[in-house]
Amino acid sequence: MQIYLPIADLPVNIFLILGLGLAVGFLSGMFGIGGGFLMTPLLIFIGISPAVVVASVSPQIAASLFTGFLAHLRRGTIDFMLGGMLLIGGVAGTLGGVWIFTLLRSVDQLDLLIALSYVTLLGVVGVLMVTEGLRAISRARHGGRADLRRPGSHTWIHGLPLKMRFKRSRIYISVIPVWVIGLIIGLLGSILGIGGGFLLVPMLIYLLRVPTMTVIGTGMMLTLTTMVAATVLHAVANHLVDAVLALVLMVGGVIGAQFGVRIGQNMRGEWLRLLLGVLVLLVGLRFAVSLVLTPADPYSVRVVRTQ
Amino acid sequence: MTRRLALLATLLLALPAATVQPAAAERLVVSLSNHRVEITSNFTGADLVLFGTIEPNKGATTTYRGNYDLVVTVTGPQQTYRTRRKERVAGIFVNADSREFVKVPSYLAVLSNRPVKDITAPETLRRLQIGLDNYILTQRIGPDFADTVPDDPFRVAFVRLKKDQKLYTQSPTAVTFLTRTVYRAEIPLPADARTGTYNVDVKLFADGAMVAQTQTALEVIKTGFEQYVAEGAADYGFLYGLATILMALAIGWIASVMFRKD
Numbered sequence: 010m011q012i013y014l015p016i017a018d019l020p021v022n023i024f025l026i027l028g029l030g031l032a033v034g035f036l037s038g039m040f041g042i043g044g045g046f047l048m049t050p051l052l053i054f055i056g057i058s059p060a061v062v063v064a065s066v067s068p069q070i071a072a073s074l075f076t077g078f079l080a081h082l083r084r085g086t087i088d089f090m091l092g093g094m095l096l097i098g099g100v101a102g103t104l105g106g107v108w109i110f111t112l113l114r115s116v117d118q119l120d121l122l123i124a125l126s127y128v129t130l131l132g133v134v135g136v137l138m139v140t141e142g143l144r145a146i147s148r149a150r151h152g153g154r155a156d157l158r159r160p161g162s163h164t165w166i167h168g169l170p171l172k173m174r175f176k177r178s179r180i181y182i183s184v185i186p187v188w189v190i191g192l193i194i195g196l197l198g199s200i201l202g203i204g205g206g207f208l209l210v211p212m213l214i215y216l217l218r219v220p221t222m223t224v225i226g227t228g229m230m231l232t233l234t235t236m237v238a239a240t241v242l243h244a245v246a247n248h249l250v251d252a253v254l255a256l257v258l259m260v261g262g263v264i265g266a267q268f269g270v271r272i273g274q275n276m277r278g279e280w281l282r283l284l285l286g287v288l289v290l291l292v293g294l295r296f297a298v299s300l301v302l303t304p305a306d307p308y309s310v311r312v313v314r315t316q
Numbered sequence: 317m318t319r320r321l322a323l324l325a326t327l328l329l330a331l332p333a334a335t336v337q338p339a340a341a342e343r344l345v346v347s348l349s350n351h352r353v354e355i356t357s358n359f360t361g362a363d364l365v366l367f368g369t370i371e372p373n374k375g376a377t378t379t380y381r382g383n384y385d386l387v388v389t390v391t392g393p394q395q396t397y398r399t400r401r402k403e404r405v406a407g408i409f410v411n412a413d414s415r416e417f418v419k420v421p422s423y424l425a426v427l428s429n430r431p432v433k434d435i436t437a438p439e440t441l442r443r444l445q446i447g448l449d450n451y452i453l454t455q456r457i458g459p460d461f462a463d464t465v466p467d468d469p470f471r472v473a474f475v476r477l478k479k480d481q482k483l484y485t486q487s488p489t490a491v492t493f494l495t496r497t498v499y500r501a502e503i504p505l506p507a508d509a510r511t512g513t514y515n516v517d518v519k520l521f522a523d524g525a526m527v528a529q530t531q532t533a534l535e536v537i538k539t540g541f542e543q544y545v546a547e548g549a550a551d552y553g554f555l556y557g558l559a560t561i562l563m564a565l566a567i568g569w570i571a572s573v574m575f576r577k578d
Contacts, residue, residue, distance in 0.1 A: 015546035018508060068564035075568030076575075117400050117411040125408075237561050244557025248549045252560045253542065259564060263571040300408040307402040307409070308473035313416060314396040 016251035017061045023257060025055065030069075030261020037073060037262070038269025039276070040285050041225075043204035043232065045070045048258065050127060050292045057254070059120045063110070063202035064243035065251040069258040070204045071236035073266060078233050081226030088177035088223045091187065092230035098188035099235045102195020107242040110200050114247065117311070124296050126201055131293030134207065138286025145279035166216055178223045186216060191231060199239040204232040341378055344530040345369045346518055353505060355538040361482070361506045364534065370497040370520060385428065385435040385521040386491050387446050388501045392423025392483075392536075393512030399474045415470040416456040422510045423483050424451060427490035427501050436524040444519065444526065448475055448486045482506040511538050 012023045029051055037044030045066055052062040081087050113119040169183035190212050194205040209228045213219040219227065244250045273281065346368035353362065370384055396418050403412035428435060432447045445451045449466040453474070464471055478484035483506060491501040503516070513533055520528040538546075548556045 013507070013542045015542040016549055020507070068560045071561060072564040072568040072571075075565050076572045079569065079572040080576075117398065117414060121408075121410050237565075240561045240564070241554065241557035244549065244560065245553040248553055248556075250549065250557060250560055252545055252549070252556070252563070255560060256563065256567075259567045263567060266571075267575050302409075303404075304402050304409055306477075308470075308477060309400050309402075309411075310474060310477045311398050311400065312395055313398050 012253065012257075014057070014061075014251050014254050016065070016249060017057045017254060019057060021055075021057075021254075026254065026257045027261040029055075030258040031265035032261075034073070034262035034265025035269040035272075036265075036285075036288070038266035038271075039273035040269075040281060041273070042285075043070050043074060043206045044262070045198075045203035045205075046127075046131065046201070046207065047288070047292060048262075049202035050131075050296065052254075053123075054295065059123045060110075060114055060247065061249050061251055061254075063123065063200070064240075064247060064249035065254045066202040066258065067199075067236045067239040067243060068250065068252075068255040069262055070202075071233060071240060072259040073262050074204055074229050074233040074236060076263065076266070078226070078229045081229060084226070086223055087226035087230055088175055088219075089230070090173075091175045091178055091180075091219065091223070092227045094173070094175075094184050094187045095191040095194075095227070095231040096234050098191025098193075099195040099231050100191075100238055101188075102192035102197075103199045103235045103238040103242060104195075105192075106196040106199030107239065107246050109196075110243075111246050121300075123201060124300050126197075127296045128293055128300065130197075130201070130208075131289050131296070135286050135290030135293055138282055138289060142279055142283030142286050146283065149277075149279060178219050178227070180218055180220075182217055190216070194231060195235045195238075198232065198235045199242065204236055206232055341373055341380065342384075342520060342522070342528045343371050343373050344518055344520055344528045345371055346516075346530055346532055348516065348532060348534055351532075351534050353509075353534060353536045355507070355509065355511075355536060355543075356540040361504065364503040364505060366501040366503060366516065366518075366532075368499055368501075368518065370499075370528070380522045380527070382523060383496065384493070385430065386493075386499055386501070387432060387435065387519045387521070388425075388427040388491060388503070389446065389451075389517045389519070390423065390425040390427070390503050391421040391515050391517075393421070393510050393514075394419040395422045395510070396420070397474065399470050399477070401470070401473070415474075417474055418454045418456050418461065420453045421451075423505075423514065424448065424478070425484070425490075425503060426451070426486040427503065428488050429491040429493060429499070431488040432486075435521050436526070440524070440526070446519070448479075448484060481508065483509070505536070509536055511536050511543075 010023050011020045013020050029048070033044040033048045033051065036042070036047060048066050048069065049062055052066070053059050110119060113122050166186050167182065169185045171184045172181060173184050174181045190209065194209050197203060197208070198205045206228055209232065210224055213224050213228060214221070240250060346366055349365040349367070353364065366388060372379060396416060397420065398414050398416050400411040400414040402409040405412060426432065426447050432441055436446075441447055442450045452463045453471060454461055454463055455470070466472075475484055482504065485504060490503075491499055493499045513535055516532045516534065518530050518532075519526055
């Protein structure tokens with residue numbers, strides 16, 4: 010059944026989009042990720058304009074994050090103080106990201122930036138995940154215990170001024186790196202159509218020593234807000250948010266996630282990470298190929314103004 | 317066929333949109349099957365039909381005995397486009413060069429009863445802007461505005477991409493003469509035709525010379541949910557964004573209630 014996407018200006022098969030939502034939702038439930046870094050590339054690969062995709066996945070990610078956020082809210086595993094500080098950077102980053110997005114779009118280089126960023130980001134993250142996963146598997150084979158990196162040692166980050174005590178997370182740290190992390194997540198999220206949880210969580214754990222108990226919920230507080238801000242700002246600045254596309258993705262994503270969670274609980278953690286790493290690498294590779302190969306049609310047309 | 321003829325008969329009786337060309341021996345009478353096209357969400361394109369006759373002008377002394385030729389040019393609302401070309405820079409393909417096509421028709425159909433190059437001389441085609449190759453598509457190259465040669469690579473690519481979208485077409489068979497002086501033309505309108513006024517220009521040729529010309533117009537209006545969404549996004553960005561995110565949060569909340577585990 011074909012539906013017409015009003016902003017993408019494209020007829021698509023509703024079951025294809027619903028299926029994508031289900032599949033990515035399934036993976037996101039399985040791996041405990043938002044799935045934006047898979048959803049955005051897949052939608053670009055099926056031929057929807059990257060600008061529309063980036064703007065339209067933001068509400069979909071927000072929907073799935075809100076479900077998670079509510080669960081953490083009930084469990085009380087959110088550090089509102091830390092989340093609030095992250096938000097300051099996050100909202101500033103989103104504003105900056107949407108501004109860069111609009112600017113690059115006007116000079117026809119947005120698609121290039123999106124592709125290059127994905128190659129870099131997914132390449133680095135994918136390699137890290139695969140090596141880490143392989144190491145963990147070989148450790149498990151040789152009977153060794155998984156190495157739990159203990160937060161404790163101080164780094165240069167702990168020497169920065171403007172220190173603040175975050176009671177819920179039991180950390181005493183400068184707000185500068187907190188703002189910077191929020192800023193990075195906001196920037197990347199609004200330009201690339203990702204929540205950024207897969208980058209944020211390691212940063213919070215390894216750089217700020219946020220305990221595992223509060224890290225996910227607090228991270229969601231930031232990514233949820235940046236996605237809400239990104240949706241509204243993209244709608245105001247570029248009029249590119251396709252609500253129909255977002256709605257179909259949301260429905261698929263929410264349902265898929267529920268199945269994913271169940272499967273994920275029965276799988277070994279290291280295998281899960283290895284699998285995700287391979288997936289991330291494949292998507293990155295696909296972007297790299299599209300940049301290097303001679304395009305089927307070097308020409309493209311874009312509407313500049315409607316008279 | 318009978319319905320078509322019945323329709324034709326009513327049209328002929330009504331004689332709408334008649335234009336008088338004082339000097340010529342012939343005048344054109346045309347009417348569209350539909351002056352207002354409503355595009356709904358399940359619209360997959362439509363063929364509009366233009367009917368018309370060739371009438372002798374009052375006081376015309378000479379009568380043409382040969383076969384007439386007819387060219388119908390339909391132009392949609394104007395838009396400005398940018399055609400970009402990817403080139404290899406440092407190993408990767410990037411949009412390197414571009415041309416802006418300023419205020420060109422978003423839709424352009426050139427319909428005739430036989431190939432336009434057989435109807436009249438090349439210079440006449442150029443002067444009257446008949447055919448996709450001869451229609452003036454103004455390009456902006458830096459500060460200058462100009463139409464380039466028909467084989468300019470950016471122009472060729474632009475026309476080809478618009479043809480792929482079925483928004484530019486040229487058909488030497490879309491006009492048929494039912495009798496020597498009664499004709500019909502089919503105007504193909506794709507699903508993503510822009511809303512607005514479409515001008516229909518009809519030119520009559522006899523022996524390679526234009527003997528009559530008339531114009532009419534049609535209106536394309538989009539209705540339905542998709543159009544409502546598209547207009548909302550374009551005109552009320554902030555409210556649209558707000559509504560979208562509220563919908564997202566509502567779905568997230570519903571999922572949270574439905575699949576609550578703790």
